[in-house]
Amino acid sequence: MKLGFIGCGNMAGAMMGGIIKNNIFKSEDVYGSDVFEPSRERVKNMYGIHVSDNNVDVVDAVDVLVLAVKPQYYESVITQIKDHVRADQLIITIAPGKTLSWLAEKFGKDVKIVRTMPNTPALVGEGMTGATPNEFVTEAELKYVCEILSGFSKVEVISEKLMDTVVAVSGSSPAYVFMFIEAMADAAVEQGMPRAQAYKFAAQAVMGSAKMVLETGKHPGELKDMVCSPAGTTIKAVRVLEKEGLRSAVIEAMDACVDAAKGM
Ligand SMILES: NC(=O)C1=CN([C@@H]2O[C@H](COP(=O)(O)OP(=O)(O)OC[C@H]3O[C@@H](n4cnc5c(N)ncnc54)[C@H](O)[C@@H]3O)[C@@H](O)[C@H]2O)C=CC1
Ligand SMILES: O=C(O)[C@@H]1CCC=N1
Numbered sequence: 001m002k003l004g005f006i007g008c009g010n011m012a013g014a015m016m017g018g019i020i021k022n023n024i025f026k027s028e029d030v031y032g033s034d035v036f037e038p039s040r041e042r043v044k045n046m047y048g049i050h051v052s053d054n055n056v057d058v059v060d061a062v063d064v065l066v067l068a069v070k071p072q073y074y075e076s077v078i079t080q081i082k083d084h085v086r087a088d089q090l091i092i093t094i095a096p097g098k099t100l101s102w103l104a105e106k107f108g109k110d111v112k113i114v115r116t117m118p119n120t121p122a123l124v125g126e127g128m129t130g131a132t133p134n135e136f137v138t139e140a141e142l143k144y145v146c147e148i149l150s151g152f153s154k155v156e157v158i159s160e161k162l163m164d165t166v167v168a169v170s171g172s173s174p175a176y177v178f179m180f181i182e183a184m185a186d187a188a189v190e191q192g193m194p195r196a197q198a199y200k201f202a203a204q205a206v207m208g209s210a211k212m213v214l215e216t217g218k219h220p221g222e223l224k225d226m227v228c229s230p231a232g233t234t235i236k237a238v239r240v241l242e243k244e245g246l247r248s249a250v251i252e253a254m255d256a257c258v259d260a261a262k263g264m
Helices: 010-021 037-047 055-061 071-081 100-107 120-124 139-149 160-171 173-190 195-216 220-227 234-243 246-262
Strands: 003-006 030-033 050-052 064-067 090-093 112-117 127-133 153-157
Touching (some): 050 055, 139 153, 173 195
Parallel strands (some): 003 064, 090 112, 127 153
């Protein structure tokens, strides 16, 4: 089997890395096309894949095709490739807002599509992906696509109506987490800690906390309570975070993210 990417930017690169490292595909079986030469050179040098400036070359060469361009280029790319897409090919999309019905209309024929939303922690093998198939994808094909996605992430098959939520809670959320880490590190630097060390402390605390949620199965509130000693340091910080509206800020930010996804 051969895998192709149209668009070889940040997200495609992160996906390729995990897929090749975990031997889901060998580099000689991975193809990528991009209009921008530095993008092509980057993935060629990093992963040793075949690259081309012609999207149709990639469509013709592969069994599974990932559309990894920005949402605003989806329509022109689909127009360019639709006559070359074969009925037995699997198409994976990664753009927010591009629904299965929108995609079906643009392809104008029966095409097997799995709509997904990955995230950039794929780059370090810790991605999270939501996936939803259209009616032409068999159970075995969906399982196969999930195996590919597992090369760089955990995978959940979800109903399409939750896809905009997945954009907010995992597609975009690494950006909010990076801001949180940056803010904690700024505070530590203010207190006198060297910056590199501050990032290490803050990032490891976030990673360990996330692992506790995933591995203990305990409610996040219970885990928070375990940190808050009576009359201790943490509860003072928690009080300020509540006063400054941390929860509300996060919820409003994610509502804005969902609205933006719906508008694409
Ligand atoms: N960056 C992220 O965290 C995530 C991105 N996505 C989605 O992944 C897709 C790609 O995003 P990024 O990788 O971040 O963007 P990017 O800008 O890093 O990469 C897109 C690539 O597509 C190329 N390109 C543009 N027009 C093209 C065309 N007509 N034919 C071939 N290549 C073309 C560009 O030269 C660029 O290298 C988008 O739909 C985005 O919404 C999804 C989840 C997370
Ligand atoms: O910001 C964006 O539009 C893309 C989709 C999810 C993450 N990045």
